[in-house]
Amino acid sequence: MKMKLQESMKKAGMIGISLLIVVCIVLVAMPYVKPQTLVQEQDLYEYTITPKTTYEVYLVENNLYEENPQEEGKNYFTNLIQYIKSSFGFDIVASKEAQFKGEYEVIAEVVGYTNKGDTKEIIWSKSYPLSGKQAFEGVGERWSEEQALDINFHSYNQFAQAVGESVKVNLPSELVISMKGNIQIEAEGKVVEQPIHTSLTMPLGTQYFSILKQGVEPKNDRVRQNIEVKVEPSGTRTVGLVLLIGLGIGGLVFLMGFTVPPTGEDLKRIRAKKLFNQHGSRMVGVQEVNDTGYIERYKVSNMEDLIKIADELEKPVLYPYNRNLEKITRFYVMSGQTLYFYEINETSGKAKSVESISETVHGESI
Known part of the structure; x- marks a missing residue:
């Protein structure tokens, strides 16, 4: 079906x-x-730069210390120092073969300073190149550089004392031995540059001191590039x-x-069902409607108008009862010698266009 x-x-x-x-x-x-493409970050390679800064303090013969040289991290008496043996360098490790190049130098700097809050204001300074500029270049997954230097601590200490006597100003002073340079790493067509700066700092003009080591933390990073992924x-x-x-x-x-497509009967059944759903409480089904003998007969264009007329006249809306809804096609309001009715269109199921009829009936049925 x-x-x-x-x-x-x-x-x-x-x-x-x-x-x-x-x-x-x-x-x-x-x-x-x-x-469609998506921009993603791709890891090209990873690298680690590990600064290496070490020192040992060699002592003159004395009856206090049996261990010579003295290891790092202790307090040292100025009068017992013979010299300080230091080493500055770095290790580079890459996750794949790379080209390494760059330069560095080791410098000794004697500075006189004054404290301003938590910062030091340098009043005077004197620099001494210790290694000259050292260039390096190579290919591989690893590279190392190292410079071993003996530091004559007393010569720097005496220089600081001489400066104080000549300028007649007694300022705290210190000796800073530092390695400064630049490292360049190239792999997979990508170049990165990293500065390197490590130092050993020791006060001058004191009876004993400790050495401060700075800039020795490893630097680890990844080199990435943006790529379009389908x-x-x-x-x-x-x-x-x-x-x-x-x-x-x-x-x-x-x-x-x-x-x-639905037949005319189907459409009339649908239309009738809709009318009963909307206005069923206003309608009365009767066995038969005698629609003859009326002097005036009016055909209205829709059920709403017929309901209005029924309200004005205080009359019910009548229709001939039939179990088959498609057979119910006319609805009536009767008042004296006047008949009002609404008829469902037999072909489309819609009401015909508005039409008023006034005629004298001579025994004729609509």
Whole structure:
């Protein structure tokens, strides 16, 4: 049995389903016609730069310490120091073969300063190059540099005392031995540069002191680049769209092959059912309606107008009762010699256009 469907609804359904199919086809084809890309960060290589700064304090012969040289991190008496043996350098480790190059130098600097809060304000300074500029270059996954230097602590201490005596100003002073330089790493076409600065700081003009080591923390980083990655179409999304296309085609086949427009009787049944749902409480079903013998008869254009007339006249809306709704096509309001009625159109199920009829009836039935 074919489903009954009004032609307007059938056309609207076919248009809607066709549009849905076209949209789904476009959505399925779009990732292949114009592939989408996503920008992602890609790790090229990783590197670690580990500064190496060490020292040992050698003592003159004395009856206090048996251990000579003295290791790092202790307090040292100025009068017992012979010299300080230091070493400055660094290790570079890369995750893949790279080119390393750069330069560095080791400098001794004697400074006189004054304290301003938590900061030092340098009043005077004197620098001494210890190693000269050292250049390096090589290829591999590892590279190391090292400079060993003996520091004559007493010569710097005496220089600071001489400066104080000459300028007649007694300022705190210190000796800073530092390695400064620049390291360049190149791999996978990407170049990075990292400065390096490590130092040993020791006060001058004191009876004992400790040595402060700075800038020895390892530096670890990754070199990245942005790349465009093709976004593969989602399998779940594609399957869902294909299923929608299939359902849409099935819907078109159903609408074209398994639906028929409703007959006039079907439309009248639908219209009558609607009228009863809307105005059933105002209607009275009778076995038979005698609609002859009225001097004036008026045909109204819709049921709403007939209800208004019934309200004005305080009369019920009558109709000939029938179990088959499609057989109920006329509704009446009677007042004296005047008859008002509304008739459901036999072909479309819609009310006819507004029409008023006034006629003299000579035994004629409508």
